Amino acid sequence: MGALAGALRQGTQALHTTVERSHYMRTLLRGQMPRAGYLLLLRNLHPLYEALEAALQTHRNHPLLQALHDPRLARSATLTQDLEALHGTGWPAAYPVQAATTAYVQRLQTLARETPELLVAHAYVRYLGDLSGGQQLQRIVARSLQLPDDGTGTRFYDFGEAAQAQALRTRFREGLDSAAPEAALVERIVAEAQDAFLRHQ
Ligand code: HEM
Numbered sequence: 001m002g003a004l005a006g007a008l009r010q011g012t013q014a015l016h017t018t019v020e021r022s023h024y025m026r027t028l029l030r031g032q033m034p035r036a037g038y039l040l041l042l043r044n045l046h047p048l049y050e051a052l053e054a055a056l057q058t059h060r061n062h063p064l065l066q067a068l069h070d071p072r073l074a075r076s077a078t079l080t081q082d083l084e085a086l087h088g089t090g091w092p093a094a095y096p097v098q099a100a101t102t103a104y105v106q107r108l109q110t111l112a113r114e115t116p117e118l119l120v121a122h123a124y125v126r127y128l129g130d131l132s133g134g135q136q137l138q139r140i141v142a143r144s145l146q147l148p149d150d151g152t153g154t155r156f157y158d159f160g161e162a163a164q165a166q167a168l169r170t171r172f173r174e175g176l177d178s179a180a181p182e183a184a185l186v187e188r189i190v191a192e193a194q195d196a197f198l199r200h201q
Contacts, residue, residue, distance in 0.1 A: 003177065003180060003181075003183075003186055004120070004176040004177055004179060004180070004181060004186055004189065005173040005176040005177050007186050007189075007190050008121070008124050008176065008189070008190055008193050011190035011191075011193065011194060012125070012190070012193050012194060012197055015194055015197035015198065016197065018197075018201065019197055019200050019201060020133075022201055028041075028137065028140070028141070029137075029140060031140050031143055031144035032144065033141075033144060035086070035145055036095075038086070038141065038145065039083065039086055039087055039091070039094075039095055040095045040096075042079055042082055042083050042086070042156065043083065043091060043092075043094075043095035043096075043097065044095075044097060044098055044100075044101040045075075045079055045156075046076060046079045046080065046083065047097060047101055047102075047105050048101060048104055048105060048108070048126075049074075049075045049076040049079060049126070050076045051104075051105040051108040051109060051112075052108055052119070052122055052123065052126060053074050053075070053076050054112075055108055055111065055112035055116070055119050056069055056119060056123060057069075058112055058116075059112065059116040059119065062116050062117070063179065064116075064117045064120050064179045065116065065117075065119060065120060065123070067174070067175030067176075067178050067179065068120065068123050068127075068172065068176070070168070070171070070172075072159065072160070072164075072168060073123075073127050073159075073168065073172075075126075075127075075130065075156060078155040078156045078158065079156055081155045082153050082155050082156050085152050085153045085155075086145070086153045100199060103199075104199050107195075107199075108122060111192075117181070117185060117188075117189070118188060118189060118192045120176070120179070120189050121189045121190070121192035121193035121195075121196055122192070122193075122196050124172075124176065124193055125193050125196040125197060125200075126196075127172060128169065128172055128173075130156070130157065130159075131159060131165050131168055131169045131172065132169065134156075134157045135157065135162070135165060137157060138154045138157035138158070141153075141154055141157075142154050
């Protein structure tokens with residue numbers, strides 16, 4: 001493993017464990033998340049991914065970001081699909097956008113304006129997380145919300161066949177390493193990824 005992917009994994013491992021053990025994630029993992037709670041989660045992920053994906057699109061030719069720009073990763077449209085399937089078209093007004101979400105979106109917009117190289121950290125935290133633990137969560141969510149097994153309501157987790165999700169994961173890590181930023185920047189990116197994890201607690 002090259003410098004950036006390894007540094008990100010190492011630098012966020014402890015925080016990952018904390019997030020995984022949070023009350024919210026445990027409720028989700030146990031299949032005990034009420035439908036309204038799950039919809040609130042999707043509602044709040046939506047503006048976050050919109051901001052992240054707009055920023056990655058703007059900076060798609062940035063040397064640190066270009067290898068990570070892959071339309072197959074984009075999640076905002078899948079979130080819309082799930083929200084419509086699970087709630088209907090009135091979803092934007094039905095669930096509140098929380099203050100933490102607004103602050104997260106503002107952070108992403110600030111990075112896009114001032115330090116786009118740090119967007120790598122947010123792409124890492126969200127996409128590699130979705131490509132990893134997300135696969136396990138899809139089955140749990142589908143079962144606990146009693147969804148049909150054709151993927152309705154869980155498109156967010158759908159990256160194609162398991163082999164494709166694995167290939168995207170490998171490609172993403174290779175993309176991180178191909179950028180090979182200098183040590184001081186690696187440190188700033190890891191710090192930003194830690195901040196991103198803290199925003200999920
Ligand atoms: C119930 C909650 C969660 C479970 C069960 C879970 C599970 C997992 C698993 C099994 C992996 C694969 C580890 C490996 O490849 O060695 C993983 C990786 C990852 N997860 Fe999670 N996760 C959860 C929540 C989260 C959350 C909320 C985030 C982000 C906010 C996240 C971000 C990540 C990232 C970035 C990775 C990639 C680590 C790396 O290989 O560098 N996870 N997760």
